[in-house]
Amino acid sequence: MTKNKHVQIRNKHITRKRLISAVGSLLAREGFNGLGVNAVAREANVDKVLIYRYFGGLSGLISAYGKEGDFWPSALELAGGDLQTFARCSLSEKLSRLGHNFIKALKKRPVTCEIMIWEMTERNELTIELETIRENSMIEFYQMFLLTRDNEQDLQTVVTLIGAAISYLVLRSRNIDLYGGLDLSSDAGWQRLEKAIEVIIQGTIGND
Amino acid sequence: MTKNKHVQIRNKHITRKRLISAVGSLLAREGFNGLGVNAVAREANVDKVLIYRYFGGLSGLISAYGKEGDFWPSALELAGGDLQTFARCSLSEKLSRLGHNFIKALKKRPVTCEIMIWEMTERNELTIELETIRENSMIEFYQMFLLTRDNEQDLQTVVTLIGAAISYLVLRSRNIDLYGGLDLSSDAGWQRLEKAIEVIIQGTIGND
DNA sequence: TGACTTTGTCACCGAGCGGTGATATAAGCA
DNA sequence: TGCTTATATCACCGCTCGGTGACAAAGTCA
16 A cells, blocks of 8 residues: 555645545445545545635535536436437337336436435435436426326326336345345346336326 | 433343333434444443343344334235225225325334335345345235236236335435425325326226 | 745544443342 | 342443644745
């Protein structure tokens, strides 16, 4: 173990970036439990006092991190990469793709998963900020593609419910394989789930 | 603040119970983050060394706690208090009641909610034990009331999905009011949700 | 060059943590 | 009564935590 703090370059900008990205890697590796001033400074290989100098403290650093991340899938990603093709699909096809893409998007964002769990245990700068981002993104998506007709509140709630279920199952699957007879560690299990989502969608809105 | 450790009665059984119940109240009040040897001992007003003597450590104490709790709703509770009436209902009526009762059961078990979140962040004696209890309970319930016909795998998955959604929304509602346009802090929001569940059930299995 | 600012290092604080060995004291029994 | 044992307390260890003030060294500019 070489102690290379002594050769630290002197560049505020780079140091800030190192700290911010340390938050990300630490969050991905250890979860929000391991997120402290000492740990972040260690991870960034930077003195912890700089966290106070540059960000006013850990919460400032965390919210700086929150502003730079690709935490939540964009409408584009949820639509599957091509908005126009998506817009031309039938409603049931749209919803089916939405479910599929949402599962994929969540699975490949371990930090987002970590934060979603965090949101359930406490409220702080980051979780509040992320909550706002997500809520806006969801509403925007609804308005863009799904709720063309009015008084379709039930449909919106069904979609929200499916989204909640997906969120829960993805979050659980990170530590626990089995849920209600569903094997969340296998592709087959997730296919069964997507199938069920399609059944729900078909049953709820028909072939529209 | 009186320091009443000195008048502590000398009764192993009672002391054990005090420690075990301290785990429960601490879990309910502070969540699993505040659950440490010192904190539990303080809460029980007992010296922490007794945790090691009587339970071999915190994990032993926690798993002793896990064996004594009413964490997971029984089949009876999920059925609504009367198994025979429930058994006579139509399938869709059963599922609808199941959803309603599951929401109620979860809402009134803050410690269970805490543990469910805990399960998503790490695996330890308690979470593994609780996971087993719940999984068995769910399977048992399926077999008892829902899966009379074979090859109804889709239906089981739909039910699991609804259960997952309920779990997620109840857990979130403890810290966050809004989700996908759904107001989780109001009865109206939950009624909207139950309505959506009914829509899903009707759409999936008809009036059977 | 010398003065001043910016950037990074270091040493230290009090507090809380998990964990343990020595000790006090109440209970039970001869 | 005295002896033993079960039960509970206390003092202390090493560690990490969040946080701060003093200082070193590089950069900047006159």
